Amino acid sequence: MRLLTHNMLSSNIKGVTQGFPLQIEVTKSITKQVDFNPDFIKNMLVKVEWKALVEAARAMGYGELPETVEVGMVEDEDFLRKFHHALLEIHLEEGFLVCPQTGRKFPVCKGIPNMLLNEDEV
Amino acid sequence: MSRHSSLEFREDIRKMPYRTAQIRLVASHPEVYEPCDDSFLLVDALLSDQANLLHHQPRVCVEVGCGSGYVITSLALILGKQESGGVYYMATDINPHAVSVARETLNAHGIDADLVITDVASGLDKRLEKLVDVMVVNPPYVPTPEEEVGCDGITASWAGGEDGRSVIDKILPVADKLLSDRGWLYMVTLTANNPSEICLQMRRKGYASRIVLQRSTEDGQGSMIGSLLSQFPRFPFLTHGDSKKN
Ligand SMILES: C[S@@+](CC[C@H](N)C(=O)[O-])C[C@H]1O[C@@H](n2cnc3c(N)ncnc32)[C@H](O)[C@@H]1O
Numbered sequence: 180m181r182l183l184t185h186n187m188l189s190s191n192i193k194g195v196t197q198g199f200p201l202q203i204e205v206t207k208s209i210t211k212q213v214d215f216n217p218d219f220i221k222n223m224l225v226k227v228e229w230k231a232l233v234e235a236a237r238a239m240g241y242g243e244l245p246e247t248v249e250v251g252m253v254e255d256e257d258f259l260r261k262f263h264h265a266l267l268e269i270h271l272e273e274g275f276l277v278c279p280q281t282g283r284k285f286p287v288c289k290g291i292p293n294m295l296l297n298e299d300e301v
Numbered sequence: 302m303s304r305h306s307s308l309e310f311r312e313d314i315r316k317m318p319y320r321t322a323q324i325r326l327v328a329s330h331p332e333v334y335e336p337c338d339d340s341f342l343l344v345d346a347l348l349s350d351q352a353n354l355l356h357h358q359p360r361v362c363v364e365v366g367c368g369s370g371y372v373i374t375s376l377a378l379i380l381g382k383q384e385s386g387g388v389y390y391m392a393t394d395i396n397p398h399a400v401s402v403a404r405e406t407l408n409a410h411g412i413d414a415d416l417v418i419t420d421v422a423s424g425l426d427k428r429l430e431k432l433v434d435v436m437v438v439n440p441p442y443v444p445t446p447e448e449e450v451g452c453d454g455i456t457a458s459w460a461g462g463e464d465g466r467s468v469i470d471k472i473l474p475v476a477d478k479l480l481s482d483r484g485w486l487y488m489v490t491l492t493a494n495n496p497s498e499i500c501l502q503m504r505r506k507g508y509a510s511r512i513v514l515q516r517s518t519e520d521g522q523g524s525m526i527g528s529l530l531s532q533f534p535r536f537p538f539l540t541h542g543d544s545k546k547n
Contacts, residue, residue, distance in 0.1 A: 184415040187391065191424035199427060213413070218387040222360055226389070226432060267413070291400050292417050294424035 180271045180290050182235045186227050188292060190278035190285075192300045200231035201276035201285065203238040208274075213267045220263050221253055227266065236265040319410070321348065322374035328405035332398045334368040334458035338516075339489050343439045344375045346487060346513040351379050359388060359434035363479065365421055365472055367392035368458060370403030372437055377412040390414035391429070393422055395457055420451075421468075421475050433479040438488045441468050465494045473499070477506050487513065 190198030233244045243261045245252075252258045275284040276292055283300070286293050321344050322336075329335055347354065359380070364373040373392045380388055392414055394400050400416045407414050417425060441450070441458055442465040449460035450467045461467055469490065476486050486508075490496045500510040 181415070183389075184417065187415065187428045188417065188424050189427045191419070191426075216387075219389075222387045223389065226361070228428070289401065291397070291404065293397060294417055294419040295395070296420075296423070 180287050180292050181267050182232060182239070182269055182271075183223065183227070183266045184292065185235050185271070185276065186232055186266075188276065188294065190280065190283065191294055192278060192281055192283055192296060195278060195280045197280045198278060200228065200234065200279070202279055203235055203271060204275040204277060204284070205239060205271060206273040206275075207271075208239050209270050209272050210268050211270060213263070215260060215263050217256075217259060220259055220266070223266060224248070224253060224262065232265060236269065239269050239271065241265055241269055319378055321378055322371045322406065322410060324371075326406065326409040327369050327371050327374075328402045328409070329369065330398045330402045332396065332454040333402045334399070334455060336369055336371040339439050339442075340368070340371050342514060342516055343372055343437060343487065343489050344379075347372075347376055347379050347437070350487075350513055354380060354435070357434065357483070357485065359485075361389045361391070361429070361432045361481075362435040362437070363390075363422070363425075363429065363433045364392040364437045365475075366438060366440055366458075366468075367394050367403045367416070368396075368399050368439070370406035372439060373403070373414060374406050374410050374412055376435070376437055377407075377414070378410065391417070391425065393417050393419050393425070395420050395451065396454060398454070399458075421471055422479060426475060426478055429479050431479070431481050433484055434481050436476050436480060436484065436486045438472055438476075438486065440472060440488065440490075441465075442489065442491050442494050444493055461494070465491055469494060469499070473503065477503070477508075 185201065185203065188201055190201060192198070229248050233246060236242070236244050241264070244265055245258070270290055271287050272290050274287050276287060277284050324336065327336060362376060364376070367373050370392065373390060377388070377390055390412070392403060394403065395418070397418045400418050404416055419425065422429065440461070442461045443459040444465040445460040445462060447462045447467065449456055450462040451457055452460060461469065480486065490499065503510065
């Protein structure tokens with residue numbers, strides 16, 4: 180699961196109001212190289228919750244992202260490449276996504292997050 | 302060596318762009334819905350709407366109930382590698398096996414997409430609210446006893462409850478929430494699902510409808526021959542025959 184996926188997920192448990200971002204517990208992470216595509220990455224820049232990405236990347240052991248994004252960085256290739264790496268190349272293979280409000284753990288197995296709830300959570 | 306050959310394989314894909322997902326590259330599993338008449342109908346509808354889709358320039362595309370991954374992979378190929386460069390693809394399924402199989406299918410075609418095991422789009426609806434430009438759905442639409450809806454494994458791929466509407470009726474409000482102001486929904490329905498009622502319901506929420514493709518499928522039982530589908534310019538629907546009943 181790349182961090183882009185993480186950035187799109189919130190805890191979906193009934194009654195939870197502060198469900199984003201999910202905390203990451205890493206059992207196994209991997210890096211996979213992906214072709215750099217400036218169009219895609221620029222397009223995603225406006226859709227990503229930056230702070231959540233910075234924290235997620237840090238949880239995965241990558242601390243190179245700036246705390247905030249300034250206008251103008253969009254044209255900075257060095258920045259875009261770091262963003263690209265954090266968003267698309269770092270994968271959570273095995274571990275958990277943890278609801279920030281309840282502590283409920285959503286498993287990530289073979290890189291796929293499972294957000295299915297038990298009956299009493301819906 | 303394996304890395305080398307997989308790179309070569311991807312080069313290969315780039316040189317010969319496929320129009321849609323290749324069946325021989327679609328992964329399978331006994332508990333996962335294999336591409337069927339309804340899958341082909343949906344992909345053919347997307348193909349026949351290719352010019353509109355390209356003009357629409359979607360930035361975020363979502364499939365609910367991706368099964369083998371045949372449809373979302375085809376959508377990415379229809380939008381084209383170059384276009385796809387700027388498109389974000391996300392697909393969900395309630396069946397964990399389906400999501401694993403979809404991952405293999407996407408990889409085999411060199412397409413990047415996010416996959417999540419979830420009920421409809423639960424857990425994604427906050428962040429994807431009003432971001433989705435194209436949503437594609439081939440839902441479980443076969444009328445069945447309500448108990449069969451959402452069962453484990455392959456049953457979930459067809460069991461649609463009363464009038465085959467249980468899952469569809471769960472998807473519609475989610476689609477309305479996720480679709481952007483210029484969002485489109487392509488969906489397969491059966492005549493038995495009462496598509497005109499679906500259109501009417503969505504019209505009240507501001508959607509128009511259009512039938513992209515209609516096919517009557519003889520299912521050998523003579524009942525329920527699909528027909529109409531409805532769709533809005535903002536909201537392309539389709540309907541067809543009951544191919545899943547056997
Ligand atoms: C008719 S199959 C279509 C599969 C694939 N999209 C295709 O066209 O070949 C319906 C799919 O929806 C999935 N599904 C059923 N109920 C669901 C739900 N509540 N949320 C997400 N997916 C669901 C099933 O597991 C199945 O893979």
